[in-house]
Structure formats: structure tokens, C-alpha cells
Amino acid sequence: xxxxxxxxxxxxxxxxxxGLGRAVAVETAQRGAAAVIINYASSADEAAETARLVExxxxxxxxxxxxxxxxxxxxxIAAAAEPFGRIDALFNNAGMTKFAPNHGDLDAVSSDDFxxxxxxxxxxxxxxIRAARPLLEAAPSAGAVVNTSxxxxxxxxxxxxxxxxSKGALTxxxxxxxxxxxxKIRVNAVCPGFIDTPWFGKSMQADxxxxxxxxxxxxxxxxxxxxxxxxxxxxxxxxxxxxxxxxGETLLVDAGTHLGFASLSMR
Numbered sequence: 001x002x003x004x005x006x007x008x009x010x011x012x013x014x015x016x017x018x019g020l021g022r023a024v025a026v027e028t029a030q031r032g033a034a035a036v037i038i039n040y041a042s043s044a045d046e047a048a049e050t051a052r053l054v055e056x057x058x059x060x061x062x063x064x065x066x067x068x069x070x071x072x073x074x075x076x077i078a079a080a081a082e083p084f085g086r087i088d089a090l091f092n093n094a095g096m097t098k099f100a101p102n103h104g105d106l107d108a109v110s111s112d113d114f115x116x117x118x119x120x121x122x123x124x125x126x127x128x129i130r131a132a133r134p135l136l137e138a139a140p141s142a143g144a145v146v147n148t149s150x151x152x153x154x155x156x157x158x159x160x161x162x163x164x165x166s167k168g169a170l171t172x173x174x175x176x177x178x179x180x181x182x183x184k185i186r187v188n189a190v191c192p193g194f195i196d197t198p199w200f201g202k203s204m205q206a207d208x209x210x211x212x213x214x215x216x217x218x219x220x221x222x223x224x225x226x227x228x229x230x231x232x233x234x235x236x237x238x239x240x241x242x243x244x245x246x247x248g249e250t251l252l253v254d255a256g257t258h259l260g261f262a263s264l265s266m267r
Contacts, residue, residue, distance in 0.1 A: 004032035015094030068124030178248030193254030221256030
């Protein structure tokens with residue numbers, strides 16, 4: 001924790017209803033944010049719980065529903081920050097996948113899978129940055145954007161080939177935008193490895209998830225299955241004043257997975 005280094009900040013978190021998005025929203029509130037805009041696509045009850053947790057830390061919570069794949073929705077989400085006159089930090093956390101862990105099974109995914117994943121994970125991030133740009137540029141210091149990429153972007157592992165490809169594209173886009181939006185906006189990306197959140201639990205049986213969790217613990221140098229809170233600290237750091245001279249960076253927060261990955265087994 002870095003005290004109240006987000007004092008007075010206006011923060012927008014896409015995909016903020018659960019998991020890493022919720023952890024980021026709560027941590028920014030703990031660190032002094034004045035307002036946190038919480039975007040969600042469909043999980044209204046879970047988003048309301050995030051709002052409750054944010055307000056318990058003393059920040060104002062604003063809910064903003066919308067699918068980031070829809071440009072008009074992105075503009076509505078960004079508009080939720082207009083009453084505050086600025087956005088100090090935008091966390092592009094909304095994302096999705098198609099589970100097809102056998103990357104050699106090329107028939108397990110379709111062109112529609114690629115298009116939908118790119119629409120959310122890449123185009124949605126671009127559209128949110130475009131929609132939020134005027135408010136980010138209105139921040140007293142350089143507005144900060146943190147994109148949630150993945151270790152899949154740099155190693156080609158992950159839940160499916162389309163997912164890894166989309167996160168690779170997101171990482172490259174981070175570099176392009178960091179260069180083109182400077183000096184008024186900083187753009188960085190965080191690359192988590194496995195995060196022990198309901199995201200996996202919704203897509204596989206409990207025993208399969210537990211085998212994956214134990215496989216992660218055995219195969220990572222730090223012998224850990226990261227929680228959302230483990231990743232949130234590094235994510236929030238990239239938007240903090242301590243990172244004011246960091247842009248175009250991709251920070252791997254994966255318990256050391258990239259140092260020597262042993263394939264996650266779900267068998």
C-alpha cells in the first residue's frame with residue numbers, strides 16, 4: 001500500500017464487477033480516490049457489490065453499464081466521469097476468452113471466436129481510450145491508462161489461441177498509443193499469469209480448477225496461484241504518481257511463470 005497517493009483521483013475501471021477489476025477499484029479507493037466509475041457488461045449485482053466495497057473505503061462509486069465492444073457504449077461509460085471534469089486513471093480491464101486449451105486443435109475455435117475476442121480485448125480497449133481521451137488530458141498530471149494484457153501475450157500460452165493473439169495485439173497497441181498520446185497520457189500494460197478468480201470457475205468443474213490451481217503452484221518459481229489482490233497492487237502502481245515517468249511498459253506479474261513455463265494441465 002502506498003498511503004493516499006490517489007488522493008482526489010477520478011478512476012474508471014472497465015470490467016469492474018469481479019476479479020481483478022474489483023480489486024483495482026477497491027485498492028484505488030483505499031489509496032484515496034475521490035470517485036471510481038465501475039463499468040460492467042451484465043453482472044449488475046456483482047457490480048453493485050464492488051460499488052459497496054468502494055464506498056466503504058470512502059470513495060464515491062458510479063456504476064456504468066456497457067459492453068466495450070460497442071463504441072457508443074464506450075462513450076457513455078466515459079461520460080459517467082464528466083461530472084468530475086477529468087479521469088486521472090483508466091484501467092482497461094474488461095476482457096473475455098474462449099476456452100480451448102489444446103492449441104493444436106485448430107477446429108476448437110472459429111473465426112467468430114477471433115472476432116469476438118478482438119472486439120472486446122483489443123478494439124474495446126482502443127474505443128475506451130478514445131472515448132476517455134479528453135478527460136484523461138484534463139487531468140492535472142498526465143492521465144494514466146493501464147491495459148490488462150496477459151502472460152499469454154508474451155509466451156503464447158493461455159486459454160486459447162484467439163485469446164493469446166488478442167492479448168499480443170493489445171500489448172503492441174499499448175506501445176503505439178504510449179508513443180502517440182504522450183506527453184498528456186501515459187499508457188502501460190500489466191501481464192498477469194493465472195489469477196484465482198471466479199473467471200475460471202464459471203468455465204470448468206471445481207475438481208478441474210483445483211488441478212489447475214495446484215499445477216500453477218508447482219510450476220511457478222514463486223509457487224503461488226495469484227489472487228486478484230496480488231495483481232492489483234502492480235496494476236495500480238502503473239497509474240500512480242510513483243510511475244509518472246513510466247509509459248509504454250509491459251509489466252509481467254505472473255509469479256515468475258515466464259521464467260520457465262510448464263504447461264498448465266487440466267487433465
